Amino acid sequence: GAVVSQHPSWVICKSGTSVKIECRSLDFQATTMFWYRQFPKQSLMLMATSNEGSKATYEQGVEKDKFLINHASLTLSTLTVTSAHPEDSSFYICSARDPGGPGNTIYFGEGSWLTVV
Amino acid sequence: AQSVTQLGSHVSVSEGALVLLRCNYSSSVPPYLFWYVQYPNQGLQLLLKYTSAATLVKGINGFEAEFKKSETSFHLTKPSAHMSDAAEYFCAVSDVEDMRFGAGTRLTVKP
Numbered sequence: 001g002a003v004v005s006q007h008p009s010w011v012i013c014k015s016g017t018s019v020k021i022e023c024r025s026l027d028f029q030a031t032t033m034f035w036y037r038q039f040p041k042q043s044l045m046l047m048a049t050s051n052e053g054s055k056a057t058y059e060q061g062v063e064k065d066k067f068l069i070n071h072a073s074l075t076l077s078t079l080t081v082t083s084a085h086p087e088d089s090s091f092y093i094c095s096a097r098d099p100g101g102p103g104n105t106i107y108f109g110e111g112s113w114l115t116v117v
Numbered sequence: 118a119q120s121v122t123q124l125g126s127h128v129s130v131s132e133g134a135l136v137l138l139r140c141n142y143s144s145s146v147p148p149y150l151f152w153y154v155q156y157p158n159q160g161l162q163l164l165l166k167y168t169s170a171a172t173l174v175k176g177i178n179g180f181e182a183e184f185k186k187s188e189t190s191f192h193l194t195k196p197s198a199h200m201s202d203a204a205e206y207f208c209a210v211s212d213v214e215d216m217r218f219g220a221g222t223r224l225t226v227k228p
Contacts (some may be wrong), residue, residue: 034215034216036218042220042221043207043218043219043220043221044161044207044218045218046215046216046217046218049214049215093160093161095216102168103149103166103168103169103170104149104168104211104212104213106151106211106216108153108160108161108163109160110159110160111159111160111161113158
């Protein structure tokens with residue numbers, strides 16, 4: 001079964017509103033979680049690295065005020081897309097590193113489809 | 118900084134033919150290397166990963182990949198393609214900081 005859960009799987013929101021996506025590690029405590037964005041027919045682009053209890057590290061070109069990432073506990077990281085616009089519509093995927101797993105074990109969530117109308 | 122280059126955005130093979138998807142990496146530290154498959158409108162599924170143990174890694178669905186340090190490569194192969202193998206394949210490299218993906222290779226399998 002899934003060890004990283006993302007919710008919601010699908011979300012439609014109106015332009016200008018904010019939407020939150022949750023990423024939970026189910027069987028382990030994830031000190032590090034990653035957020036990716038994937039446009040249709042393209043690869044996964046790392047948006048930010050989230051470490052529990054500290055500020056996320058954003059990749060160049062990613063607006064930290066627009067994509068708010070919170071990693072308040074060892075099992076939950078959230079991505080909030082603020083004041084969403086249609087160009088924010090995308091597939092968002094999180095992953096979590098299991099520090100107790102062998103050889104840099106990273107698990108991916110099933111992704112969240114965001115459509116901004 | 119680490120990075121991955123996948124040669125060939127689109128590979129087409131006949132059913133039963135050899136599948137070869139190419140991946141070259143760049144990393145300043147010994148890397149962890151991964152291959153993922155993504156079916157349309159779905160998330161990622163891990164095929165296999167290299168973690169500095171055996172250089173030839175066997176994964177699910179008959180796929181395997183060989184880590185070649187001298188060539189900085191981690192090519193994915195399958196002896197005999199099946200129609201169900203048609204999908205997008207991503208190579209990824211990871212260290213203790215983050216994980217980066219290649220641009221992806223779309224595999225088409227012809228009957």
